[in-house]
């Protein structure tokens with residue numbers, strides 16, 4: 001089944017509280033059907049209840065908690081997340097973590113995504129962390145390990161999407177944050193790609209938070225991104 005731009009655009013609800021998130025979801029209406037809930041909203045009072053209710057309302061929800069812990073804790077966390085009815089959950093792309101998450105999600109319908117190299121990092125940041133091989137090599141290594149672990153999708157910059165597809169095979173979701181329409185501020189993102197180029201590179205889903213939720217008119221901002229995706 002081919003996905004429409006609406007299916008592929010994931011708006012990140014990086015907002016301080018549930019009331020603000022409800023306003024944005026209301027304003028975006030039918031234009032957007034897929035939302036990401038990350039640290040800021042998930043850890044706000046009622047944040048996970050909001051994620052569960054959003055999923056129950058028929059929207060798709062990507063819970064971006066980037067789990068990284070001992071296997072038992074990851075398994076229990078994934079089982080609890082699956083009970084919220086969300087569609088996607090992130091873990092860091094460490095083999096033991098990914099295997100535990102995949103085990104726990106089996107049969108639940110929850111798709112586990114492996115975060116390879118954060119889009120806020122570039123080669124110099126990785127060197128500071130002790131990895132001198134550069135972003136591309138680390139993304140490739142982690143994609144291979146992610147596929148061995150059996151995850152359903154990969155999180156990477158759309159700049160690497162072509163290489164990710166070649167390594168991950170035809171079925172993996174390639175979920176790409178760091179999306180910036182022309183003229184939008186990069187902020188702390190370092191590996192940014194425009195919406196149309198991200199799709200051309202092979203991304204299956206585009207994650208966009210600040211360019212939509214911090215816009216004066218979030219609906220107009222989302223529509224402009226969807227139009228660019230349509231034209232890709």
Ligand SMILES: O=c1ccn([C@@H]2O[C@H](COP(=O)(O)O)[C@@H](O)[C@H]2O)c(=O)[nH]1
Pocket residue numbers: 012014038064115117118119120155156177178179187189207208209210211
């Ligand atoms: O590598 C990653 C993984 C996750 N993110 C998350 O995506 C959004 C992007 O927000 P913008 O405002 O569009 O920059 C944010 O919630 C991150 O936690 C990422 O950026 N990079």
